[in-house]
Amino acid sequence: MTRPSLSAPFEVDLDRMLLDERHSFNPLYRPDIDIQVVAARDGYAQLSVVLPVEMARYFANLLQSTAGLFRSAGHKAKIKQASSKPVDPVELEQQAKYRQDFSNQVCILFDGFIEEGLTRNEAISRTNSTLKEQKHPWASYDLVHQTLRENLRFRKGRKTVK
Known part of the structure; x- marks a missing residue:
């Protein structure tokens, strides 16, 4: 060889x-x-x-x-x-809860603005503005848009938050 x-x-x-x-x-x-x-x-x-x-x-x-x-x-x-950092399962669970709470809040705000008759883009902007008024650390247009896309808010027959 x-x-x-x-x-x-x-x-x-x-x-x-x-x-x-x-x-x-x-x-x-x-x-x-x-x-x-x-x-x-x-x-x-x-x-x-x-x-x-x-x-x-x-x-x-x-x-x-x-x-x-x-x-x-x-x-x-x-x-x-x-x-090399140790992974704390409690911290991971807490982070997942924060992400889910944010996702729920974004979807509820967006759905409310859609029901008021706003267009999709206006509803996204108003959702982001509301989060910024609340001084939410994750308030950004891109993150709001991504969250709504992940929760199927841009498709017909939208999934609703329970």
């Missing part, structure tokens, strides 16, 4: 690229690279990097890759932290 090739999807000699001093950003080996750090006001420092023109693209790629690496690591850390 042969092992599959682990070559990169692009043709680059990484050893040559990493060890080639033309691509090195170490100012100890490259006298044409000038890095200066100057004290600025309020505890800040000003960093100045002077590179040969042919190295500018490599330097920008290095910074972009580093930023992407740390953004990815931060994202994975957030996922790990969120998935």
